[in-house]
Amino acid sequence: MTPYDFRQSVRDGRFRGPTAGQCGDYAQANLAILPSAHAGDFLRFCQANPKPCPLLGVGEPGQWHVPVLGREVDIRNDVPAYNVYRDGRLAEETDSLADLWQNDFVVFAIGCSFSFEQMLAQEGIPLRHAEEGRNVPMYRTRIANRRAGVFGGQLVVSMRPMRGAEAIRAVQITSRFPAIHGAPVHIGDPAELGIEDLDKPEFGDPVTIKPGELPVFWACGVTPQTAIMAAKLPLAIAHKPGHMLVTDIKNASLAVF
Amino acid sequence: MTPYDFRQSVRDGRFRGPTAGQCGDYAQANLAILPSAHAGDFLRFCQANPKPCPLLGVGEPGQWHVPVLGREVDIRNDVPAYNVYRDGRLAEETDSLADLWQNDFVVFAIGCSFSFEQMLAQEGIPLRHAEEGRNVPMYRTRIANRRAGVFGGQLVVSMRPMRGAEAIRAVQITSRFPAIHGAPVHIGDPAELGIEDLDKPEFGDPVTIKPGELPVFWACGVTPQTAIMAAKLPLAIAHKPGHMLVTDIKNASLAVF
Missing domain, CATH: 3.40.1640.10 (PSTPO5379-like)
Known part of the structure; x- marks a missing residue:
């Protein structure tokens, strides 16, 4: 279609x-x-x-x-x-x-992110939330957006767990697409973004992180929606x-x- | 000059x-x-x-x-x-x-890697071994090289510790330069490469890994030298x-x- x-x-x-x-x-x-x-x-x-x-x-x-x-x-x-x-x-x-x-x-x-998820899947990079039939987990960070007039608030990120070599490939793939959030904003320790518990996303659902996997965080389109609400x-x-x-x-x- | x-x-x-x-x-x-x-x-x-x-x-x-x-x-x-x-x-x-x-x-x-290190430094990404006046730490992995005739052996990697956002930028920068080892081969858990102790590199010197930093591993030019010796x-x-x-x-x- x-x-x-x-x-x-x-x-x-x-x-x-x-x-x-x-x-x-x-x-x-x-x-x-x-x-x-x-x-x-x-x-x-x-x-x-x-x-x-x-x-x-x-x-x-x-x-x-x-x-x-x-x-x-x-x-x-x-x-x-x-x-x-x-x-x-x-x-x-x-x-x-x-x-x-x-x-x-x-x-x-x-x-x-639907666009880049398709490209990740085509390269064999796992999308845990899709495997587990859930929505991607999203977290409000402590990273302040750049304010413009009445719009401000904090960056919201989505998280996809993967192995180190897959994270490298995911950076390469998504860097080519700045119009669909581009490269990740962070890999590794959630505390660096002010996220306390990966099992408690503010939006979407928690997903399994397997041994040897790193959480990889992308800027999320929910960010403007929370800025509009705020x-x-x-x-x-x-x-x-x-x-x-x-x-x-x-x-x-x-x-x- | x-x-x-x-x-x-x-x-x-x-x-x-x-x-x-x-x-x-x-x-x-x-x-x-x-x-x-x-x-x-x-x-x-x-x-x-x-x-x-x-x-x-x-x-x-x-x-x-x-x-x-x-x-x-x-x-x-x-x-x-x-x-x-x-x-x-x-x-x-x-x-x-x-x-x-x-x-x-x-x-x-x-x-x-001297070539890409200069580019990393120009973008403000730390080179811990340079800061600490040491040689970059290098490790023999359990990843087998593809054999050709008498040459085989295992991949040797160099390691540079950095924060998650720096690792993303480092992937982007080095991906542009396949002729100088290109993108990293791994980020995170050293055990995935068969490296038991980051403080005991086979070549070069150990370096400090600060809290919140991830080890980032690149394929190393020592690999062919070890293959030749073997x-x-x-x-x-x-x-x-x-x-x-x-x-x-x-x-x-x-x-x-």
């Missing part, structure tokens, strides 16, 4: 689930939608924090068709589920923004975690070398 | 010491010189084991001027000190091969460790991207 066809199936209600594994050669995107009053700050936040917030595309104010993301994309209806935040709290979940859309909304599409905007919209926008951007086209 | 001028100072006896830090922008080379009867095997050995044995240049039989290595190079006299091995044992040390040279000698110049050839020549050939090859020119 092409990303175009997949988006049609979402738009007409045939697909409503998590998007992991769909259209595997194409980039999926984290979504943030903000009124234009806050869009300038958020754009600077993303620019200043490119590892957790690599921008795949930004819409013009009011634009729900963002051509760079795909043919005939309709951001209001092409994501299987949306979270609506009011004053920093999850207010509702919906499968269409048709009734919520405002002419000043600005769309931000942010790269997603900013307590009157209104902000994001995808429901795991329910991403499937774009027409080939993962391979995002390699910088 | 240019590499050409430096080699002249070696050739006329003004310089006889270790070459670390000399002509820092230029590649230094490990040297192996073998009678042509064994040169085919050794060339296949290097080709099959490119991480420890990346070839910068190979001479024609009898050729002591190897143009790819530098202007007017004289392999017989341009290295500050040579080790002469007979039947696999160090038989003598000399500062000239003029009297030993044979018309069937084949020169092998193999990339050296092969117990009637005659083989190498540089004296630390006393390298300074080439005209710019380190930067060896980057593959």
Whole structure:
């Protein structure tokens, strides 16, 4: 199925689930939608924090068709589920923004680790959370994001355990893709990031770390979502975690070398 | 001083010491010189084991001027000190091969970690052995080299301790330079390589590993030298460790991207 066809199936209600594994050669995107009053700050936040917030595309104010993301994309209806935040709290979940859309909304599409996970798997690097049928474990760190206006907070990281030689290969593979979080931010001792217990992730699920494996940490697309919540905007919209926008951007086209 | 001028100072006896830090922008080379009867095997050995044995240049039989290595190079006299091995044992040390040279000698110049250490230092990554005024610690592993004819043995690795984020950057930097050993072969648990005690290197000196640091292991140019000794050839020549050939090859020119 092409990303175009997949988006049609979402738009007409045939697909409503998590998007992991769909259209595997194409980039999926984290979504943030903000009124234009806050869009300038958020754009600077993303620019200043490119590892957790690599921008795949930004819409013009009011634009729900963002051509760079795909043919005939309709951001209001092409994501299987949306979270609506009011004053920093999850207010509702919906499968269409048709009734919520405002002419000043600005769309931000942010790269997603689903893309690099496919490339790691293709090279035989284990994805423990996938093996164990869980969500990837994510942790809030003590690393402060660079602040821009109302957006700040701490870096959130995802963790994948692997052996040393696999970690080296994973650094090489993901370094080629800065638009999908790029290289890891840390290998080894979780305490260096202020993480106290790997068995207690703030988001996602804990996974097994086998003897001889190192925890490898990547900047995570949940970071901008926590920054948006902490900013307590009157209104902000994001995808429901795991329910991403499937774009027409080939993962391979995002390699910088 | 240019590499050409430096080699002249070696050739006329003004310089006889270790070459670390000399002509820092230029590649230094490990040297192996073998009678042509064994040169085919050794060339296949290097080709099959490119991480420890990346070839910068190979001479024609009898050729002591190897143009790819530098202007007017004289392999017989341009290295500050040579080790002469007979039947696999160090038989003598000399500062000239003029009297030993044979018309069937084949020169092998193999990339050296001095090149990538300079690049690591330029990016602020610590080189503990340099800080502590020691030789880098090197360990024989249980990883078997790919055998070619009489040459086999185990991989020898060098170790540099650093923090997780530094290890990620070090992988990125050294991945660009396969001709000088390339990316590390392992990060973390020494037992995975069959190394029992990091404080007891087979070659070089032990160094301090600080809390929060990981040992990072690179394939080492001592590997071919141990393979040559183990092969117990009637005659083989190498540089004296630390006393390298300074080439005209710019380190930067060896980057593959």
